[in-house]
Amino acid sequence: xxxxxxxxxxxxxxxxxxxxxxxxxxxxxxxxxxxxxxxxxxxxxxxxxxxxxxxxxxxxxxxxxxxxxxxxxxxxxxxxxxxxxxxxxxxxxxxxxxxxxxxxxxxxxxxxxxxxxxxxxxxxxxxxxxxxxxxxxxxxxxxxxxxxxxxxxxxxxxxxxxxxxxxxxxxxxxxxxxxxxxxxxxxxxxxxxxxxxxxxxxxxxxxxx
Ligand SMILES: C[S@@+](CC[C@H](N)C(=O)[O-])C[C@H]1O[C@@H](n2cnc3c(N)ncnc32)[C@H](O)[C@@H]1O
Ligand SMILES: Nc1nc2[nH]cc(C(=O)O)c2c(=O)[nH]1
Ligand code: SF4
Ligand SMILES: [Mg+2]
Numbered sequence: 001x002x003x004x005x006x007x008x009x010x011x012x013x014x015x016x017x018x019x020x021x022x023x024x025x026x027x028x029x030x031x032x033x034x035x036x037x038x039x040x041x042x043x044x045x046x047x048x049x050x051x052x053x054x055x056x057x058x059x060x061x062x063x064x065x066x067x068x069x070x071x072x073x074x075x076x077x078x079x080x081x082x083x084x085x086x087x088x089x090x091x092x093x094x095x096x097x098x099x100x101x102x103x104x105x106x107x108x109x110x111x112x113x114x115x116x117x118x119x120x121x122x123x124x125x126x127x128x129x130x131x132x133x134x135x136x137x138x139x140x141x142x143x144x145x146x147x148x149x150x151x152x153x154x155x156x157x158x159x160x161x162x163x164x165x166x167x168x169x170x171x172x173x174x175x176x177x178x179x180x181x182x183x184x185x186x187x188x189x190x191x192x193x194x195x196x197x198x199x200x201x202x203x204x205x206x207x208x209x
Contacts, residue, residue: 005063012091012117016041017064018055018084022076026203028124029143029169030107036077037209038069038095043086045111045131049149049175055085070098082118083109088137092118112137125168127160138163145199148182149175154189157196171199 001009008014018041025035039052041061055061073080080099082092088110096106096118107122112133125141127133141164146157154172161170172190174182190196203209 001059001063009063010091012094013066014063015066015069015090015095016058016061016085017069018061020069020072021209023209024203024206025079025081025107026201026206026208027109027173028145028171028199030079030122031199031202033079034077035079035081035107036073037081037083038073040082040084040087040090042089043084043111044089045086045113045128047128047130047147049147049177051176052085058085058089061085066095066098069095070102073099074102074104078103079105079107081107081109086111086114088112088114088116090117096120110137112141116140125164126173127156129156133160133163135163139165141165141168143169143171145171145173147175148172148186149178150182151185154185161195170196172196173199173201176201176204 018039020038022036025031025033041055042058043056099106100119105121108120109124111128112125113131116136122142123140124143124145125137126145144164146160172186174186186198190198
């Protein structure tokens with residue numbers, strides 16, 4: 001990447017945009033709500049079951065003017081979900097300032113593994129064992145969404161729940177490829193431990209992005 005471009009990306013004036021689309025939030029607390037998704041490229045967390053591995057290499061996604069991303073977003077929805085990749089690898093301050101200047105609600109989907117930047121109306125923290133969240137991310141989380149791939153993940157989920165703030169809503173979400181096996185375990189777990197709720201990737205059942 002050219003030095004001038006790199007500097008603008010570092011500031012958040014440009015962001016490596018993978019895709020942006022208007023759909024229904026499929027997961028977590030806001031499931032069922034129409035929202036415009038901004039998917040930023042780049043992630044080095046390395047979840048082996050990640051459903052968007054094409055996002056990982058930031059160099060494959062064109063540095064895009066943040067102003068232009070917001071101009072497009074405001075045509076579609078009042079609710080904007082910023083995801084990735086790992087959005088917090090980049091400085092989100094300019095993006096969220098522009099979104100808020102346009103009166104839009106800013107939601108983030110993050111592993112929380114990097115310093116928190118930006119102003120967020122809704123912070124979805126989905127922690128990963130390989131690169132744990134920062135303390136700030138635990139403090140900010142409105143929802144904790146732990147992906148359950150096998151039974152060991154219930155223990156991880158409890159460890160993560162012990163670190164979030166007291167108002168944080170707790171979700172267990174089946175890893176998609178293991179859903180047939182793990183959903184019954186999640187159902188039993190939530191009935192036995194009702195502080196947890198189930199989150200499904202409902203967009204995949206609806207066949208929408
Ligand atoms: C693709 S990630 C991007 C945002 C950020 N890197 C993160 O992991 O939170 C968006 C959400 O999808 C979840 N996710 C990714 N792959 C999944 C899978 N195979 N099954 C269930 N959830 C998955 C993540 O845990 C996260 O909550
Ligand atoms: N419909 C829909 N809802 C989602 N919620 C979180 C997603 C994500 O990939 O961050 C996602 C996604 O990719 N599509
Ligand atoms: S942190 Fe998110 S984007 Fe990165 S590999 Fe894991 S699920 Fe995929
Ligand atoms: Mg997704």
